[in-house]
Amino acid sequence: MGTFTSEFLQALHLIVTGDGDLWGIVLxxxxxxxxxxxxxxxxxxxxxxxxxxxxxxxxxxxxxLLNALMxxxxxxxxxxxxxxxxxxGPLGVLGLLYTPGxxxxxxxxxxxxxxAALTRQIVEGLDxxxxxxxxxxxxxxxxxxxxxxWDGRRALLTALLAGFGRAIAEVGAVIIVGGNINHVTRVMTxxxxxxxxxxxxxxxxxxxxxxxxxxxxxxxxxxxxxxxxGPAHA
Amino acid sequence: xxxxxSALLALLLAGxxxxxxxxxxxxxxxxxxxxxxxxxxxxxxxxxxxxxxxxVRVVAVGTGQAIRNAANGDGDVLLVHxxxxxxxxxADGEGVxxxxxxxxxxxxxxxxxxxxxxxGGSDIVVALSKIAESQSPFASRGDDxxxxxxxxxxxxxxxxxxxxxxxxxxxxxxxxxxxxxxxxAGMGAYTLxxxxxxxxxxxKDGMEIVVQGDPKLFNPYGVILVNPAKHPTVKAEDGQxxxxxxxxxxxxxxxxxxxxxxxxxxxxxxx
Numbered sequence: 001m002g003t004f005t006s007e008f009l010q011a012l013h014l015i016v017t018g019d020g021d022l023w024g025i026v027l028x029x030x031x032x033x034x035x036x037x038x039x040x041x042x043x044x045x046x047x048x049x050x051x052x053x054x055x056x057x058x059x060x061x062x063x064x065l066l067n068a069l070m071x072x073x074x075x076x077x078x079x080x081x082x083x084x085x086x087x088x089g090p091l092g093v094l095g096l097l098y099t100p101g102x103x104x105x106x107x108x109x110x111x112x113x114x115x116a117a118l119t120r121q122i123v124e125g126l127d128x129x130x131x132x133x134x135x136x137x138x139x140x141x142x143x144x145x146x147x148x149x150w151d152g153r154r155a156l157l158t159a160l161l162a163g164f165g166r167a168i169a170e171v172g173a174v175i176i177v178g179g180n181i182n183h184v185t186r187v188m189t190x191x192x193x194x195x196x197x198x199x200x201x202x203x204x205x206x207x208x209x210x211x212x213x214x215x216x217x218x219x220x221x222x223x224x225x226x227x228x229x230g231p232a233h234a
Numbered sequence: 235x236x237x238x239x240s241a242l243l244a245l246l247l248a249g250x251x252x253x254x255x256x257x258x259x260x261x262x263x264x265x266x267x268x269x270x271x272x273x274x275x276x277x278x279x280x281x282x283x284x285x286x287x288x289x290v291r292v293v294a295v296g297t298g299q300a301i302r303n304a305a306n307g308d309g310d311v312l313l314v315h316x317x318x319x320x321x322x323x324x325a326d327g328e329g330v331x332x333x334x335x336x337x338x339x340x341x342x343x344x345x346x347x348x349x350x351x352x353x354g355g356s357d358i359v360v361a362l363s364k365i366a367e368s369q370s371p372f373a374s375r376g377d378d379x380x381x382x383x384x385x386x387x388x389x390x391x392x393x394x395x396x397x398x399x400x401x402x403x404x405x406x407x408x409x410x411x412x413x414x415x416x417x418x419a420g421m422g423a424y425t426l427x428x429x430x431x432x433x434x435x436x437x438k439d440g441m442e443i444v445v446q447g448d449p450k451l452f453n454p455y456g457v458i459l460v461n462p463a464k465h466p467t468v469k470a471e472d473g474q475x476x477x478x479x480x481x482x483x484x485x486x487x488x489x490x491x492x493x494x495x496x497x498x499x500x501x502x503x504x505x
Contacts, residue, residue, distance in 0.1 A: 086303075086306045086307070086308050087306055087307030087308050087465060087467055088305075088306035088307055088308075089306075092307070092467075095467070097308055098262055098291065098293060098308070179262075179291070179293035180293070180294070181262075181291040181292060181293060182276070182291075182292065184291050194270075194271075196412070196413070196416065197267065197271060197410050197411070197412030197413050197416070198271050198412050198434065198435065198436060199412055199415060199416060199435040199436035199437030199438070200436040200437075201416075201436070201437050
């Protein structure tokens with residue numbers, strides 16, 4: 001463990017002294033995963049809420065499907081996005097492969113079902129509690145969606161964090177569609193994979209510790225932000 | 235929620251701006267893990283990038299995957315080591331103008347205890363036969379890479395059907411060179427590695443070179459421009475500029491100068 005301690009301190013030193021390369025990697029990781037969560041929330045939250053309050057044939061099947069999609073294997077998502085964005089693929093003209101944009105797309109596909117499924121569950125619970133009340137206020141089912149979403153904002157924050165946690169920890173998809181290109185698409189997880197394959201196990205582990213620290217910091221910051229909004233249903 | 239959302243949006247926009255401002259003039263080089271894991275490309279590319287103003291973006295995967303990616307048009311230049319596959323790539327019209335760049339060699343590495351008794355040998359075929367006879371664990375890349383293809387050729391010469399032994403003493407990992415070395419160290423197995431990756435590898439843990447110096451272990455690298463006539467998005471001019479530099483006096487000298495622990499890893503071979 002002696003080497004691990006020294007490698008960790010060295011990696012920490014790079015962070016503290018503002019080493020450009022390491023900071024670039026950290027910031028790109030955050031940017032890609034937070035963007036994916038933002039887009040995933042914009043799509044997944046309305047989708048989940050609609051599924052919670054809507055009453056239509058095939059709804060149960062959709063809910064089951066959505067829950068199953070929470071377990072999408074990142075490497076399969078990466079492969080599909082690669083085939084889509086490859087120059088030989090249908091969206092090849094966009095020239096997005098091996099860019100951070102491609103990584104955001106892949107991670108968005110991974111996190112959207114998570115956010116949508118958790119939103120569905122949260123809103124359904126609130127709906128069961130307040131449906132009568134909302135009805136008496138003269139709100140239609142559809143119009144009650146924003147009210148329910150707002151009421152469940154604390155719990156929904158957890159849904160976003162679940163999505164973020166999945167995205168920031170994911171390596172299978174971004175290494176395929178990003179290519180782990182130095183200074184362009186190299187993020188924390190792909191750096192760890194690269195250092196491991198170089199046999200620099202202590203450095204890889206130190207970078208892993210930093211990744212976990214960053215994930216904890218983001219989660220704590222968001223939770224604090226949520227707590228300051230005052231009490232609401234958790 | 236609103237604060238979080240606007241913060242996320244701001245971050246998104248800031249990120250897009252940064253990405254948009256990134257250098258526009260670049261080429262994508264599909265290459266192998268050995269050139270990247272050994273540190274060669276990190277050492278020689280900055281000189282070219284400074285001189286030409288062309289950013290070189292390296293995607294380091296196995297030779298097989300690099301060739302398939304390039305055949306999809308996802309790259310401008312291919313830098314790999316499997317002569318048969320390279321010639322096929324050109325013959326198929328996917329690439330043009332293959333050139334020799336450099337060579338290094340493969341080495342057989344294994345546990346210091348040497349259960350198969352092959353240490354000190356200089357004939358790879360004899361060594362592999364002994365490993366098969368003694369059923370000592372062997373870690374294969376198993377990923378269709380240049381190293382994997384070379385390894386399979388030597389098994390064939392030794393008359394050993396490894397497909398038959400797969401899952402017992404012959405273990406196909408489906409992983410890159412570094413990951414395979416890690417696994418070999420972990421299970422006390424022999425494995426075939428390119429010398430460059432082995433020398434720069436940080437987790438040698440009870441492993442050493444057991445067989446080297448066999449001319450059959452020669453490992454040449456070639457560079458090919460992805461055919462712009464077949465793949466119109468290929469940056470032919472910048473890609474060719476890189477190939478010319480790599481195979482020219484400056485690139486060749488940079489390759490020869492690259493050392494780790496005082497050892498030269500790659501030997502320039504462009505004509």
